[in-house]
Amino acid sequence: MNKIIKTYVLIFMLVVSFAGCKKDLEHATPSPTIPQVSLLKPEVRDIIRTVAQPAFVESYEQTNIFPKITGYIEKWNVDIGDKVKKDQILATLFVPELLEEHSFKKAMVELDIVLVEQTKRLVDSADGTLQAAVAKIAKAKADVGKFQADVERWTSEVKRLTSLVAQRVVDQQILDESTRQLRSYDSALSASLAAVNVAEAERIACAANLAKSKVDVLAAEAKVKVSKADERRLAALVGYIQLTSPFDGIVVARTANTGDFVQAATGDQSAKILSPYQSTTRGSPVFTIARTDVVRIFVDVPEMDANFVTNGTKAEVRVQAFNDFRLESTVTRTSWALNVKSRTLRAEVDIKNPEAKLLPGMYAYGYVKIERNKVMAVPTSTIARRGDFNVVYIFKDGIAVETNLMLGASDGIWQEVLNMQSGESWIKLKGDEQIITGDLDELVNGSKVKIIPTATETKPAS
DSSP states (O other): OHHHHHHHHHHHHHHHHHHHHHHHHHTOOOOOOOOEEEEEOOEEEEEEEEEEEEEEEEEEEEEEEOOSSOEEEEEEOOOTTOEEOTTOEEEEEEOHHHHHHHHHHHHHHHHHHHHHHHHHHHHHHHHHHHHHHHHHHHHHHHHHHHHHHHHHHHHHHHHHHHHHHHTTSSOHHHHHHHHHHHHHHHHHHHHHHHHHHHHHHHHHHHHHHHHHHHHHHHHHHHHHHHHHHHHHHHHHHHHTTEEEOSSSEEEEEEOOOTTOEEOTTOOOGGGTTTOTTOOSSSOOOSEEEEEEEEEEEEEEEEHHHHTTOOTTOEEEEEEGGGTTEEEEEEOOEEEEEEOTTTOEEEEEEEEEOTTOOSOTTOEEEEEEEEEEEEEEEEEGGGOEEETTEEEEEEEETTEEEEEEEEEEEEOSSEEEEEEEEETTEEEOOOSOOOEEESOGGGOOTTEEOEEOOOHHHHSOOO
């Protein structure tokens, strides 16, 4: 019963207290005083801002060495942790059939070269035969002229003797003998004309044979080119028997052993559990080579600072593994585009690493130093957030005029102002604007304000 009475008494006291508080609130009135503020002007300053982000070390280049051809590992020369030089032989494959095929192709090239010489000799022979045919035509034409003269002579002689026989001056037997001579030379003339035609046909055939021989030379030379190209292709494949390093670096993985059967883009699958570089679903490299004379430090710069980071921006890297040792450098390159998930800009800082002390995968901390020299700035305390805009209040004719700003970099105390809004346009600060500083929560656009001097203004002259 006592507990019930105490409970009712407590409830009554709470109700009375709440009623009293409500009564006080109803009679509260806002303060009629005008906000007291101070004025200052924008200044030309150097804004230095450091963006610090977790980073990591990665080798400048890292290449997986895959076999180009199918074969067996005959010998491997380096293991993980070994330093290698450019073009150093890492391993040798055993592919005897490829070597034999290459030897066959080289022999074919030599044979085709000999065939070219042979066809050139055939061209010389055909040319000689053609010249003989031309000479034969000339001789046949000369014979035609000779027999033509004999036919004309004996024709004249037969006519003369025929007249004399008619006059009974010459015996008929002499005419008959002359007639036989005429017929003999006439037949010889016909034979010589036929010989000219035969010789001309032979010349045409020899000319065609010469042209064919010349084409055969071109075909043989083209075949040599094809053979040499095929031999070079085989030579290139033979070159893949030796796996070489693409640059100076360190072997960070070896996934094949002597006698392993390897195919293109495939290493030794028997040791996949022991190495992170192997997989049962994709090809594994025989070696992985990392270039470490230069390492990269990746720093992801937040979106708000991305526009101020370019190639050459000063940077610093702190490596925890070396007792937070700091290395000064510059931004070597940026991705230009932001990562759509993290909304950050990838900046890369190259650090020389001649002794290979900085190891890929090490944790680091990256500092990107943004320097904005000789820019118009205002104290960050004079900037307020109103809706979607950053604003300052400018004193004009006794009132506070709310003015939207476009901001640049900030060092925490001073804020770079890129532009301010004036009507429908954006303009640069002139430096003579009277910026209000004080309790900005008391101000709205058009508020009347009372100006009080700052400490520097009230300090008496010495």
